[in-house]
Amino acid sequence: MKKHNFSAGPCILPQEVLQKASEAVLNFNNENLSLIEMSHRSTAFVEVIEKARSLALELLGLENKGYKALFLQGGASMQFLMVTYNLLNKKAAYLNTGTWSDKAIKEAKMFGEVVEVATSKDKKFSYIPKGFTIPTDADYFHTTSNNTIYGTQIKDFPDFKGINVCDMSSDIFSRQLDFSKFDLIYAGAQKNMGPAGTTLVIIKEEILGKVEREIPSMLNYQVHLDKDSMFNTPSVFAVYTSMLNLEWLKDLGGIPFIEKVNNKKAALLYSEIDRNPLFKGFANKEDRSNMNVTFNLVDDSLKETFDTMWQDAGINGLNGHRSVGGYRASMYNALPLYSVQVLVDVMQELERKK
CATH class of the missing domain: 3.40.640.10 (Type I PLP-dependent aspartate aminotransferase-like (Major domain))
Known part of the structure; x- marks a missing residue:
């Protein structure tokens, strides 16, 4: 898969x-x-x-x-x-x-x-x-x-x-x-x-x-x-x-079409980051990227659990850059909306376990 x-x-x-x-x-x-x-x-x-x-x-x-x-x-x-x-x-x-x-x-x-x-x-x-x-x-x-x-x-x-x-x-x-x-x-x-x-x-x-x-x-x-x-x-x-x-x-449909899709993906993930008490965004809200979403765990003791969960869900490439740490979800044009939903589901599951 x-x-x-x-x-x-x-x-x-x-x-x-x-x-x-x-x-x-x-x-x-x-x-x-x-x-x-x-x-x-x-x-x-x-x-x-x-x-x-x-x-x-x-x-x-x-x-x-x-x-x-x-x-x-x-x-x-x-x-x-x-x-x-x-x-x-x-x-x-x-x-x-x-x-x-x-x-x-x-x-x-x-x-x-x-x-x-x-x-x-x-x-x-x-x-x-x-x-x-x-x-x-x-x-x-x-x-x-x-x-x-x-x-x-x-x-x-x-x-x-x-x-x-x-x-x-x-x-x-x-x-x-x-x-x-x-x-x-x-x-x-x-x-x-x-x-x-x-x-x-x-x-x-x-x-x-x-x-x-x-x-x-x-x-x-x-x-x-x-x-x-x-x-x-x-x-x-x-x-x-x-x-x-x-x-x-x-x-x-060109850039006008893909922009709408990218906006939906970004809105879905940023909404979860802002809602879920276990996570916090890295970039200022007004300057947030729709392509690369950077975020961190509030409690680093949950890192091992979260990492296992998203890897088990078939997610790849979520680790943040070595100079920043945390996590980075790159949501380029070809990434489907359902992949973002899978990540959000994992974040919500972590909250339920906590």
């Missing part, structure tokens, strides 16, 4: 996507070749990556608006460096809301001045800072939309008139936003889109070509754009499976 997969990443994927992807490993598109042994220059795979790029723009409502989609390698961690290489001339502004923005800031400091406009480090990143000022002369402003480790999510993005960059690795395609407010979006596939090995980058081409430094080819967005995301051999399996997942989402 399939487990209820709350893993923070690599993420849960729809069963039909896994089925199609597994079939492609044996025989892709009736070519009598495996997807992972055929040329990435073949017509069959070029059609895959082109469709994946097109679907990404379509689902985000960015078609015909000057944006292009790339599937690159190196994860979001590589994007920390690429963003800086391609966009930072003198000064960049960052909102520090957790480990990943902290790491992005570290990379940016090697190339110029970095203004940390605000941080929530003082309270273990349990909230999203507000009411800060962004320098108008910043080359770009960088945010992280959702924080997997701490379970916070930006609900209202600051209004910055310059170049807006956002790391959406863990909540892309999960909720409706005006994505045209961003000039560059990047997301590691393994959080809410596909398997590990590829990273989606959505970029407005007009923002490039403004830095004076020479950029290595592999780190140069323009090089990848000029080669239609095929400058080097792409991660063919990760791109293909991401394409299948984007098709799945489109067929369901």
Whole structure:
């Protein structure tokens, strides 16, 4: 029986996507070749990556608006460096809301001045800072939309008139936003889109070509754009499976549909956390993430009992990140509502036993 997969990443994927992807490993598109042994220059795979790029723009409502989609390698961690290489001339502004923005800031400091406009480090990143000022002369402003480790999510993005960059690795395609407010979006596939090995980058081409430094080819967005995301051999399996997942989402009704489902899942679990005296949430209520729900036991002596109960219920990946502890229920697009209900039932059973 399939487990209820709350893993923070690599993420849960729809069963039909896994089925199609597994079939492609044996025989892709009736070519009598495996997807992972055929040329990435073949017509069959070029059609895959082109469709994946097109679907990404379509689902985000960015078609015909000057944006292009790339599937690159190196994860979001590589994007920390690429963003800086391609966009930072003198000064960049960052909102520090957790480990990943902290790491992005570290990379940016090697190339110029970095203004940390605000941080929530003082309270273990349990909230999203507000009411800060962004320098108008910043080359770009960088945010992280959702924080997997701490379970916070930006609900209202600051209004910055310059170049807006956002790391959406863990909540892309999960909720409706005006994505045209961003000039560059990047997301590691393994959080809410596909398997590990590829990273989606959505970029407005007009923002490039403004830095004076020479950029290595592999780190140069323009090089990848000029080669239609095929400058080097792409991660063919990760791109293909991401394409299948984007098709799945489109067929369901796109982001408007999945947002309603995600809201129901989040409401169900957060309601139980707030109601059940044995549990407490980690993140501030107004900043709670719909993707990654972080919570703790009020009484740690119940940990062994609770851990046994949720594991016996077929739940996987519930332990919190090592830097925070407690529990983290990652509820990405493909996680069904009934899996959340199973977790809630276990929490209620623990209360009855207590």
